[in-house]
Amino acid sequence: MTITPFIIMAIILFSxxxxxxxxxxxxxxxxxxxxxxxxxxxxxxVAFARFYNGAVDGQIMALFVIALAACESVIALAIVLxxxxxxxxxxxxxxxxxxx
Amino acid sequence: xxxxxxTIIFTITIGSACVVAFSRNxxxxxxxxxxxxxxxxxxxxxxxxxxxxxVQIVVYAGGILILTIFAVMLTAKIKASEITNPVLNIKIAxxxxxxxxFLLVYFLVNNFWxxxxxxxxxxxxxVAIGNALLxxxxxxFELISIVLLITMIGAAIIxxxxxx
Numbered sequence: 001m002t003i004t005p006f007i008i009m010a011i012i013l014f015s016x017x018x019x020x021x022x023x024x025x026x027x028x029x030x031x032x033x034x035x036x037x038x039x040x041x042x043x044x045x046v047a048f049a050r051f052y053n054g055a056v057d058g059q060i061m062a063l064f065v066i067a068l069a070a071c072e073s074v075i076a077l078a079i080v081l082x083x084x085x086x087x088x089x090x091x092x093x094x095x096x097x098x099x100x
Numbered sequence: 101x102x103x104x105x106x107t108i109i110f111t112i113t114i115g116s117a118c119v120v121a122f123s124r125n126x127x128x129x130x131x132x133x134x135x136x137x138x139x140x141x142x143x144x145x146x147x148x149x150x151x152x153x154x155v156q157i158v159v160y161a162g163g164i165l166i167l168t169i170f171a172v173m174l175t176a177k178i179k180a181s182e183i184t185n186p187v188l189n190i191k192i193a194x195x196x197x198x199x200x201x202f203l204l205v206y207f208l209v210n211n212f213w214x215x216x217x218x219x220x221x222x223x224x225x226x227v228a229i230g231n232a233l234l235x236x237x238x239x240x241f242e243l244i245s246i247v248l249l250i251t252m253i254g255a256a257i258i259x260x261x262x263x264x
Contacts, residue, residue: 004208005106006147008208009110014200015197015200015201016117019121019193020120020121024188032130036136039136042156046147046149050147056225059151059152063151063233066159067244067247070159070248070251073167074251077167078254081259082258
């Protein structure tokens with residue numbers, strides 16, 4: 001077992017995340033892309049820790065990434081629900097301000 | 101045997117990530133995200149990090165995904181035929197996507213990482229994680245807990261009802 005398949009997997013996930021962030025106009029769609037990007041980063045952390053270091057530092061970084069992703073997701077979805085309450089849409093083309 | 105399992109995990113993860121990326125309906129994307137998260141968790145377990153894999157399942161598949169599906173159902177009208185997740189900026193997105201893919205693959209094939217084999221697998225990585233979290237990484241650990249608390253308060257404040 002080499003590191004290459006894991007890196008390829010992370011590359012594909014990251015690129016798909018970039019594609020989603022570029023193409024979506026729905027705010028929740030963006031978030032899914034960001035989750036994919038963060039997952040790719042965690043895979044890289046864990047894979048390099050496993051194959052080059054042998055210590056647990058990479059796993060701890062992956063845990064921190066997961067915790068911060070949870071925070072980011074909660075806040076972003078709260079903002080999305082607030083936007084929906086006010087604008088009745090979450091399409092980012094129609095929503096250009098956070099203030100009301 | 102290992103390669104077969106890895107291929108299955110790879111297929112599930114990338115396949116459902118493609119559904120997330122190319123589905124026109126937001127709810128399909130949200131459900132396909134489940135497969136991606138499970139596949140990534142399985143990858144972590146394959147990499148000898150079972151604790152990270154379990155946390156991935158609990159936090160991502162159990163928490164973030166449920167929250168995302170709730171948000172989708174609270175904000176979008178769910179009909180199977182309806183486009184709730186339109187695609188735009190495709191002229192910018194495709195080159196950027198290909199450029200990212202090309203650059204990363206370029207770095208990959210330029211032999212930075214070739215010839216690596218797995219280090220001898222250490223048992224008991226959960227004990228090591230616990231020790232490292234409470235000694236070397238104590239400050240970030242505590243900061244994360246404060247960030248979680250602030251997140252909870254912030255989400256409650258953002259979504260509260262306005263009192264008249």
